[in-house]
Amino acid sequence: MDAVAVDGVWKFYGDYPALRDIRLEAAAGTCLALIGRNGAGKTTLLRIVAGFSRPGRGQVRIFGGQPRDTETRRKLGFIGHGISVYDELSALENLTLYGKLYGLPDPRRAAREWLERTGLARVADGLVREFSRGMRQRLAVARAFLHEPQVLLLDEPFTALDDKAIAVLQRLLREALASGKTVVMSTHQLREALELATHVALLTRGQVAFHGPSTPEMVADPGYVYARYGEG
Amino acid sequence: MREKRLYLLGVLAVALMAYNLTEIAARPLQALFYIPLCGTAALAAVTSLAASIAFLRTRNFRFDSLAVAATEAGLAFLAAGIVNACFLIHAAAGKWWTWDSRLTAALVCWLLYATYLMLRHAVQEPTKRAASTAVWSVFAFLDVPLAVVTIQWWKPAGHLRFDWTQLRFCNLAAMVLLGTLFTVVRMRQEETRREMDSLRRMTHAL
Amino acid sequence: MRFFRQVWVVTVKDLRAELRTKEAINSSLAFALVILLMFSFAFDPLADTTREMSGGLLWIVFAFAGTLVLNRSFARELPNDCLDGLIAAPVSGAAIFLGKAVANFLLVLAVQLISLPVFGVFYSVPWTDQFPELLLVLVLGTWGLTVVGTVSSALTVNIRLRELMLPMLTYPIMFPALLGAMELTATLVTGNPIGPDKSGFLKMMIGFDVIYTAVSLVLVETILVG
Numbered sequence: 001m002d003a004v005a006v007d008g009v010w011k012f013y014g015d016y017p018a019l020r021d022i023r024l025e026a027a028a029g030t031c032l033a034l035i036g037r038n039g040a041g042k043t044t045l046l047r048i049v050a051g052f053s054r055p056g057r058g059q060v061r062i063f064g065g066q067p068r069d070t071e072t073r074r075k076l077g078f079i080g081h082g083i084s085v086y087d088e089l090s091a092l093e094n095l096t097l098y099g100k101l102y103g104l105p106d107p108r109r110a111a112r113e114w115l116e117r118t119g120l121a122r123v124a125d126g127l128v129r130e131f132s133r134g135m136r137q138r139l140a141v142a143r144a145f146l147h148e149p150q151v152l153l154l155d156e157p158f159t160a161l162d163d164k165a166i167a168v169l170q171r172l173l174r175e176a177l178a179s180g181k182t183v184v185m186s187t188h189q190l191r192e193a194l195e196l197a198t199h200v201a202l203l204t205r206g207q208v209a210f211h212g213p214s215t216p217e218m219v220a221d222p223g224y225v226y227a228r229y230g231e232g
Numbered sequence: 233m234r235e236k237r238l239y240l241l242g243v244l245a246v247a248l249m250a251y252n253l254t255e256i257a258a259r260p261l262q263a264l265f266y267i268p269l270c271g272t273a274a275l276a277a278v279t280s281l282a283a284s285i286a287f288l289r290t291r292n293f294r295f296d297s298l299a300v301a302a303t304e305a306g307l308a309f310l311a312a313g314i315v316n317a318c319f320l321i322h323a324a325a326g327k328w329w330t331w332d333s334r335l336t337a338a339l340v341c342w343l344l345y346a347t348y349l350m351l352r353h354a355v356q357e358p359t360k361r362a363a364s365t366a367v368w369s370v371f372a373f374l375d376v377p378l379a380v381v382t383i384q385w386w387k388p389a390g391h392l393r394f395d396w397t398q399l400r401f402c403n404l405a406a407m408v409l410l411g412t413l414f415t416v417v418r419m420r421q422e423e424t425r426r427e428m429d430s431l432r433r434m435t436h437a438l
Numbered sequence: 439m440r441f442f443r444q445v446w447v448v449t450v451k452d453l454r455a456e457l458r459t460k461e462a463i464n465s466s467l468a469f470a471l472v473i474l475l476m477f478s479f480a481f482d483p484l485a486d487t488t489r490e491m492s493g494g495l496l497w498i499v500f501a502f503a504g505t506l507v508l509n510r511s512f513a514r515e516l517p518n519d520c521l522d523g524l525i526a527a528p529v530s531g532a533a534i535f536l537g538k539a540v541a542n543f544l545l546v547l548a549v550q551l552i553s554l555p556v557f558g559v560f561y562s563v564p565w566t567d568q569f570p571e572l573l574l575v576l577v578l579g580t581w582g583l584t585v586v587g588t589v590s591s592a593l594t595v596n597i598r599l600r601e602l603m604l605p606m607l608t609y610p611i612m613f614p615a616l617l618g619a620m621e622l623t624a625t626l627v628t629g630n631p632i633g634p635d636k637s638g639f640l641k642m643m644i645g646f647d648v649i650y651t652a653v654s655l656v657l658v659e660t661i662l663v664g
Contacts, residue, residue, distance in 0.1 A: 014293075014358030015430030050526060052663065056291075068663070073528040082519025084526075088455040100447045101527040103440070143523070288660060343610045350606060354597045364593050367657045371589070371611060374653060378614040378646055385638050386617055 001064050003028040003151055003182035004049060008058035011044055011206075018044050019206045022058070026182055026199065028150075031173070033193040033214070034186040035225065036203035042186035043081075043155055045203065049184065050078045050153050062151055074102060077149030079157050083140035087129035091120055091139055094128060095146055102147035114142040118168055134162035141169055145176070152176060154185035158192045166192065190222030202229050241413045248406035264400060266320060268407035269313030270338060276306025276411055277345070277373060284369035287362060293426065296362035299369055301418035303348050305411050310342050333387050337380045344372045344379070358429065444529045448537025449544075455514060456545060462510040463545055470503035470553045474560060483561050492561045493624030497616055499553065501583065504546045505605045508587030511538050512595040521595070521662075531659035535588060539654075543584040550576055558627075567629035575626060578643040579619035582650065586611050589654050592661045615646045 004026040011019035019041045026032040034042050048055050051067030065072040085094040092111055099107025115121045118138040128136060137160070144152065152173070158166055173183055173196055187193040194200070194214060202210040202225050210229035217224050279302040287295035317335055318328050329335075348368050355361035456462055477495050481488045515521035524534050554576075558565040565572065590607040594600045609616075618639035625636055632640065 012359070013430075013433060014426050016433035052522060052525060054291075054663070070528045070530075073526060076526065078522070078526050080519055080522050082517075082522065084519050084523030086451070086455055086520055087517060088458045089451070093454070097447065097451055098523070098527065101444065101524075101529050103528065288657075340610065340613050344613075347607050347610050350603065351593065354594070354599065354603055360596075363660055367661055368593065368607075370653065370657065371586075371650070374649060375611050375614065378642065378649075382614040382617050382639070382642055385642075386621065 002026060002061075003030075003063060004032075004184055005061040006045070006049065006058070007061065009045070009048060009055040009060060010057040011041070011048060011053070012056040017056075017206060019048070019055070022206075022208055024201055024208060024211055026184055028182050029177065029180045030198040031177055031183040031185070031196050032199045032201060033190075033197035034184060034201050034203060035188075035190060035193070036186075036209075037230075039205075040203040041206045042203055046153055046155050046184070046186055047080075050076060074147065075150040077144040077147070077152045079140055079144045079152075079154045081155060083136050083143075085128050085136070085139050085143055088127065090125045090127055091115060091131075091142075092124040094139065095142060098143050098146055104147060110146055114146050117145075117172070118142040119164070133160070134165045137161050137165045138168055141165070141172060145172060150181055152181060152183045152185075154183065156187055156189075157185055158187060158189040170196065194219045194222055200225060202226070204230055238413060238416060241409050245406040245409040245413070248402040248409070264403055265407070266313045266316040268400075268404040269309050269316060271404055272407040272411040273306040273310035273313060273341075275408060276302045276309065276415070277341075277376065279415070280306065280345075280348075280369050281373040284366035287366045293358075293362060294423070296366065297419045297422040297426070298415070299366060300352060300422055301415045303345055303369070304418055305414040307342065307345050307349065308414065309407065309411055310338060310345075314338050314342065331387050333384045334380075336387065337383045340379045340383065341376055344375055348372055358426065441530070441533055444533040445537040445540065448524075448529070448534055449540045452511075452514070452538055452541035453544065456510070456541070462507045463549065466503045466506040466546070466549045467552060469506055470499050470549055471556060473499045473502060474553065474557055478560055489561055489563055489628060491624060492557070492563055493622075493627040494620035496554075496557055496623055496627065497579065497620045499557075500546070500550050500580070501609065501612070501616060502605075503549055503553070504580070504583050504587065505608065507545045507549070508542055508584070508591055508608070509601055509604050511542050511588050511591040513591065513600065516595065525662055531662045532655040534662070535592065535654060535658040538591075539584050539588045542588055543581055546584060547576065547580050550580065563627050564629040565627045568626040568631055571632060572623065572626045575619055575622045575640070575643070578640075578647055579615060579623075582615040582619075582643065582647050583608070583612060585647070585650050585654055589650075589658065589661070592658060611650075615643055618643045618646075 002025040004024075006022050006024040009019055009022040010017055022045060024032070034045065036042050044053075047053055049060050049062070049067060051073065060067050062072045062075065067073070067076070085091075086097075089097070092108075092115065095111030095114060096107045099110050104110050112121070112124065115124050118141055120135060120138055120142065123131065123135065128139065131139065144154075157169060161169065170192065177183060177196065183196070185193060197214045199212065200210070200214045200218060201208055210225060280299045283295045283299035283302060286292070287299060314335065317338075321330050322328050348365060351368050352361060352365050355364050477499070481491075481495070512521070515524060525531075554565060557563075587604065587608045590604045593607065594603045597603055621636055621639050622632060622643075625632060
């Protein structure tokens with residue numbers, strides 16, 4: 001069974017099809033890089049996979065289950081454009097909150113552990129509104145990894161990260177992939193993504209233009225996929 | 233519905249209403265219409281509820297078009313009914329308004345469904361708009377009996393005398409036909425608008 | 439049981455965030471006191487007729503001030519896309535809604551309980567005479583306001599004119615419950631018990647609360663996820 005299976009998904013805004021007959025799979029332990037121009041539908045597709053919106057037609061299966069099932073949501077970790085942490089709460093309070101929402105047996109301990117792993121242990125009790133941008137991004141990463149999800153869905157995760165945050169994220173993603181977790185990430189930063197990606201999918205105007213394993217040519221010249229399969 | 237059938241509805245409605253011409257000498261015109269108008273509005277509310285629930289279950293946008301069309305038609309008819317009643321009161325008592333329980337309840341229901349329209353205009357994205365207004369339609373409908381009963385307790389005396397013999401079933405039928413006509417026309421307009429909206433989005437994407 | 443634990447987590451989160459900044463509760467309280475004062479200018483607070491209808495005025499104050507708290511309810515999830523985080527979590531939309539509703543209820547009730555003595559002093563009404571019944575009416579009316587207001591907050595969270603839309607959506611739906619609350623409060627605040635002619639309003643308010651809580655719990659998932 002594939003970790004993530006997108007089967008004939010269409011998404012309509014009114015009558016306009018933003019996504020057309022998307023068929024993609026990501027096997028467990030692989031990293032799928034979703035690339036494409038702005039407006040191609042990467043964010044729309046990721047949000048459907050994550051369960052934030054419903055497809056007009058077709059379905060998404062995460063380990064065979066629906067994205068909105070409670071059990072499935074426990075297995076999903078999502079980083080979107082926003083960091084999804086509360087400015088008025090401290091880093092520790094935020095992570096403990098998510099720990100409780102995800103039903104972890106010891107939310108506080110898990111929160112502290114992930115603050116360590118993202119280098120935020122020193123500022124555990126600081127309010128998020130006082131954090132620098134890089135610290136906020138690292139906290140977002142901690143939040144997504146906190147409940148040890150089987151599938152990580154990341155929407156342009158490397159955008160606007162500073163060097164430290166990029167290093168933390170790459171390290172965590174490598175560890176996750178090594179332990180058999182699945183990653184689907186949409187990205188513009190082809191270089192960082194292709195270092196980790198095992199598979200690549202190119203989205204053009206709501207359709208899949210290319211889907212296959214990542215090749216040495218792609219890693220050497222990230223623009224290769226666009227040139228070969230896209231519209232240039 | 234085809235054009236010919238729509239025209240037929242309209243003609244039938246007018247024919248039914250022409251029946252009133254025989255009565256003009258005997259009764260005031262104001263008394264003949266306000267119940268049919270409000271009755272049609274009530275029917276429109278039920279239609280809107282049914283269409284909203286149907287949309288929530290099937291996600292078919294035709295039901296969304298029907299819901300908004302029925303609600304708008306209902307609002308128009310209810311407004312006409314309330315104004316009609318005001319004219320009736322003026323003819324009878326010289327005032328333009330009275331806190332009759334049924335009239336006040338009609339006004340409250342009108343405001344209730346007006347909020348549906350406001351919500352409709354405020355949400356831009358079509359799917360979210362349809363889902364949100366469908367939910368709101370259910371909320372509004374549930375409030376109608378509560379409002380009617382509560383206002384009845386608040387001001388039990390009914391100032392509007394309501395003579396059933398004046399209810400001409402042909403007037404009621406005429407209003408229902410007109411209401412259906414308006415709803416269908418509006419629904420068509422909504423479907424066309426949706427199509428244009430999607431074409432516009434498609435051209436933006438190119 | 440897990441459902442109620444999740445509801446509690448959301449409630450505590452909202453209360454903690456609000457009490458740290460106190461934005462909504464302070465402005466709500468200030469607004470309530472300002473309107474109370476304005477009503478004292480508009481209607482002679484010493485006249486007997488004003489005293490009789492003051493219970494009604496009180497609910498206008500509560501409705502307006504409550505809106506300020508309710509507006510923040512889902513709006514506080516907008517910065518940083520926190521709403522995404524909540525929706526993605528294995529928590530049902532109903533639990534998120536109920537958690538927020540309880541938090542709003544407690545905040546609005548707090549504002550009301552502080553305004554009540556001020557009101558009693560301004561209008562010289564014996565509001566403590568029937569206090570248990572008055573508290574019951576406050577609780578019932580505020581829960582209705584909170585449920586409808588929280589749903590409206592969820593509906594309008596992404597709308598441009600949110601602050602304007604929320605009251606316009608909430609108040610018409612609230613008419614029956616507000617009417618009942620006004621009638622009952624007007625009686626109770628002048629020291630009279632609820633007679634048989636007004637007891638219907640009490641049952642209606644309970645019915646309103648039950649119906650709208652049930653419908654909201656069922657439909658809120660649709661509003662949040664679409």
